[in-house]
Amino acid sequence: MATQTAEQLTKKKCLPCEGGVDPYSPDEAKAQLSNHEGWYLTHEGQRIRKDWKVKNFLAGMDFFQKCAEVAEADGHHPDLHIEGYRNVSVELWTHAIGGLSENDFILAAKIDQLPIELASK
Numbered sequence: 001m002a003t004q005t006a007e008q009l010t011k012k013k014c015l016p017c018e019g020g021v022d023p024y025s026p027d028e029a030k031a032q033l034s035n036h037e038g039w040y041l042t043h044e045g046q047r048i049r050k051d052w053k054v055k056n057f058l059a060g061m062d063f064f065q066k067c068a069e070v071a072e073a074d075g076h077h078p079d080l081h082i083e084g085y086r087n088v089s090v091e092l093w094t095h096a097i098g099g100l101s102e103n104d105f106i107l108a109a110k111i112d113q114l115p116i117e118l119a120s121k
Ligand SMILES: C[C@H](O)[C@H](O)[C@H]1CNC2=NC(N)=NC(=O)C2=N1
Pocket: 015, 016, 017, 018, 075, 076, 077, 078, 092, 093, 094, 095, 096, 097
């Protein structure tokens, strides 16, 4: 499977996934991740995740709202985590196949285009 650049992926739209496609293998996922700065594999290669430290609580909520809007527009939905009031994380996987599909990398690329107010320290 050839890797795709983030720019290519942001031009695509997530396709409904109801199963029947093979998830990315950990090696395929690792190769694709080299085009997604800051994202890493979790759950034995079945999910991707990225963490940010934002300026304050509302900056995190604002970022989550923007993630939600992108997710709704594409019909593919992330797990959104917040810990310690300003450590936010996004985790992506395709529930229907219990692993990673192109949809996850499309959404990761689109989430990376969103504005986010990071903490200065
Ligand atoms: C038909 C529709 O595409 C599915 O119900 C979608 C909705 N959002 C989803 N989001 C995620 N992350 N995984 C899914 O399998 C999924 N399925």
